[in-house]
Amino acid sequence: MFPQPIEKQSAGAQFAYKSLLPVVLLLWLAPLLAVALFSIKPGADFSSGNYWGVPSSFEGLTNYGQVFFNSDMPRYLLNSFMITIPTVIGAVALSSMTGFALGVYKFRANLWIFFLFVAGNFVPFQILMVPVRDLTLSLGLYDTKAGLVLFHVAFQTGFCTLFMRNFIRALPFELIEAARVEGVSEIRIFWYVVLPLMKPALAALSVLIFTFIWNDYFWAIVLTQGPDSQPVTAGITSFNAQFRAAYHMMSAGSIVAALPPVAMFFLMQKHFIAGLTLGAVK
Amino acid sequence: MTVVSDIPETESWFHRNQQKIAPWLFLAPGILFFAVYVIAPIFQSFNLSLYEWDGLGKAEYVGLSNYEQLYWEYVDRDAFFISLKNNVIWLVMYLLAIPAGLFIALFLNQTVRGIRIYKSLFFFPFVISQVVVGLVFSWFYDPNFGLLNTMLGWINLGPINVLGNENLVTYGIIIAGLWPQTAYCMILYLTGLNAVDPEQIEAGRLDGAKGLRMLWHIILPQLRPATFIAFVVTIIGALRSFDLVSIMTEGGPFGSSRVLAYYMFEVALSEYGFRMGYGAAIAVVLFLIMMVFIAYFLWSMYREEKGH
Numbered sequence A: 001m002f003p004q005p006i007e008k009q010s011a012g013a014q015f016a017y018k019s020l021l022p023v024v025l026l027l028w029l030a031p032l033l034a035v036a037l038f039s040i041k042p043g044a045d046f047s048s049g050n051y052w053g054v055p056s057s058f059e060g061l062t063n064y065g066q067v068f069f070n071s072d073m074p075r076y077l078l079n080s081f082m083i084t085i086p087t088v089i090g091a092v093a094l095s096s097m098t099g100f101a102l103g104v105y106k107f108r109a110n111l112w113i114f115f116l117f118v119a120g121n122f123v124p125f126q127i128l129m130v131p132v133r134d135l136t137l138s139l140g141l142y143d144t145k146a147g148l149v150l151f152h153v154a155f156q157t158g159f160c161t162l163f164m165r166n167f168i169r170a171l172p173f174e175l176i177e178a179a180r181v182e183g184v185s186e187i188r189i190f191w192y193v194v195l196p197l198m199k200p201a202l203a204a205l206s207v208l209i210f211t212f213i214w215n216d217y218f219w220a221i222v223l224t225q226g227p228d229s230q231p232v233t234a235g236i237t238s239f240n241a242q243f244r245a246a247y248h249m250m251s252a253g254s255i256v257a258a259l260p261p262v263a264m265f266f267l268m269q270k271h272f273i274a275g276l277t278l279g280a281v282k
Numbered sequence B: 001m002t003v004v005s006d007i008p009e010t011e012s013w014f015h016r017n018q019q020k021i022a023p024w025l026f027l028a029p030g031i032l033f034f035a036v037y038v039i040a041p042i043f044q045s046f047n048l049s050l051y052e053w054d055g056l057g058k059a060e061y062v063g064l065s066n067y068e069q070l071y072w073e074y075v076d077r078d079a080f081f082i083s084l085k086n087n088v089i090w091l092v093m094y095l096l097a098i099p100a101g102l103f104i105a106l107f108l109n110q111t112v113r114g115i116r117i118y119k120s121l122f123f124f125p126f127v128i129s130q131v132v133v134g135l136v137f138s139w140f141y142d143p144n145f146g147l148l149n150t151m152l153g154w155i156n157l158g159p160i161n162v163l164g165n166e167n168l169v170t171y172g173i174i175i176a177g178l179w180p181q182t183a184y185c186m187i188l189y190l191t192g193l194n195a196v197d198p199e200q201i202e203a204g205r206l207d208g209a210k211g212l213r214m215l216w217h218i219i220l221p222q223l224r225p226a227t228f229i230a231f232v233v234t235i236i237g238a239l240r241s242f243d244l245v246s247i248m249t250e251g252g253p254f255g256s257s258r259v260l261a262y263y264m265f266e267v268a269l270s271e272y273g274f275r276m277g278y279g280a281a282i283a284v285v286l287f288l289i290m291m292v293f294i295a296y297f298l299w300s301m302y303r304e305e306k307g308h
Helices: A011-028 A030-039 A043-047 A060-069 A073-104 A110-122 A126-138 A145-169 A173-181 A186-197 A199-214 A218-223 A232-242 A247-267 A269-276 B011-016 B018-048 B065-075 B079-094 B097-108 B115-127 B130-141 B147-154 B169-194 B198-206 B211-222 B224-240 B243-248 B260-269 B276-307
Strands: none
Touching: A011 A030, A011 B115, A030 A060, A030 A247, A030 B130, A030 B147, A043 A247, A060 A073, A060 A247, A073 A110, A073 A145, A073 A186, A073 A199, A073 A232, A073 A247, A073 B018, A110 A145, A110 B018, A110 B276, A126 A145, A126 A218, A126 B018, A126 B260, A126 B276, A145 A199, A145 A218, A145 B018, A173 A186, A186 B018, A199 A247, A199 A269, A218 A232, A218 B260, A232 A247, A232 B130, A247 A269, A247 B115, A247 B130, A269 B169, B011 B018, B018 B276, B065 B079, B065 B276, B079 B169, B079 B224, B079 B260, B079 B276, B097 B115, B097 B169, B097 B224, B115 B169, B130 B147, B130 B169, B130 B243, B169 B224, B169 B243, B198 B211, B211 B224, B224 B260, B224 B276, B243 B260, B260 B276
16 A cells, blocks of 8 residues: 555654644635535624624524525526436436447447547537537527437537446456357347446446536536526526625525535445546546 | 438348447437537537627628637737637646645545545535536635635735736636646545555565655556546646636636637627627637647547557
8 A cells, every 4th residue: 555554654643644634624625614604604794794703693594594495596406406317317328328339349430439429528618519509599499408408418428438338348248248149139138238237337427427417507508598497507696696795695505506416426425436537447 | 420320121131130230229329419419510610610600690601710810819919819828827737636636645545544534525626516616716715805815814914816816817716626626636546546556565665665766666657547537637627617717707807817618608608799600710729729639538548449
């Protein structure tokens, strides 16, 4: 193990390390902790200049209550879920098929198609912006959740294909061979042999895509406009306009907007990290 | 990219050729989506960059005049020049996330009690949306009450208005961006460090390698896959920077924190007018810059594939 495990060093070094850890963590998360502190303060603290002191009263429930019952935030949250979940399902479904095709079959265009997906996944959004917005307008899907979902599914298929294909490549190919000898059709091999083995990859991708899509801001402002279909990342700017200079409210709103992917991460940590490393670092 | 896959009529023919046809059937839906929403729009944008178009009326063919305008903006050190310059700063500064991530990973690669929770909490910033990161950092920098200036006040410095200063603003935004990006690189390295071969470390120790020498000669070579991914995601992330600029400054003050991604959006879709063709030309420039890196990544992957 590198660096040398701290247990093998002097008691002094161990103590120093263990007391340094929480200090470094506090510094690392300071900007976030500040927002958490803001979100439980009463508005009066900000006008009286008590920014960093002890809150003069605990107003966490009031502030978060306001976010949930006196703003458009619940609608934005709901929109975010209604955009994110179908996208996850769509992208994972499409890419388990493309990943299977590129991971199992040998044909001449294989690597080129694979590279096309990989390259497409890395292009700047701006080169797609005007045509995608036009397409969405002409499909009558501008400012709808469906319009966003369709685009997200298509775009995420690039990344997901990269991931799925590499994962399927690492599966024991003999299983597929054996099934073919038995005369099992290709579609059944996909469904009954490969798909069950792909469960870890499906989980990893789902968590990761959930976070990516939940956090998307660019496409949200390009393809949607109002509280009817905007997800929370875009909605938070209107929320902040509603509560201009009310830092306790804006802080509470930000925390609510950030929470679902955070919860996702803590619940599915192992899968999340497996996904981030693109399955390449084992 | 279009796929011509004739779905066979007779079942026996299908059965005989199943292994040839099956991959195309599995690929068809994915390729269709990807072609319509990703591949085709790239070509459409290239085409559009030769037109003057407000998004509603008729597009007027203007040849290369959009690019000519960009050239003059470059020469005159106007918006395009500033955006390009800021993109270079982003690219260089953002790479700091890689050594910083490695450093934190080395710091956290221990087995003391509760270390798992520490690792997750350090990773935290990456999970939060950039919109929230942007808001959090705008408050952090706020000249009146921001934590930064409060802390500077303790040592009798400041206040500085990071986001209001033309020379500091881009660096201020990049630091906000480095926060989640460092967390990402950290997790890549932590996973990589898990897989480092203990026997090689022992062998190195016997040869008297320690500390930095050990890191450089024995550990880093084994972390190469992690470093490669860290480079890919950091470079792409730097050139894609949009959310933070949009949330924290909207390109200001006086356009000094614009990057190409943001400038393009501003030109094509904001109150400054709907100049779709001109926006497309900016997007093409950004695309070509990114293509250099994408080509390099693909080349590395290609060599890897052939190596197997």
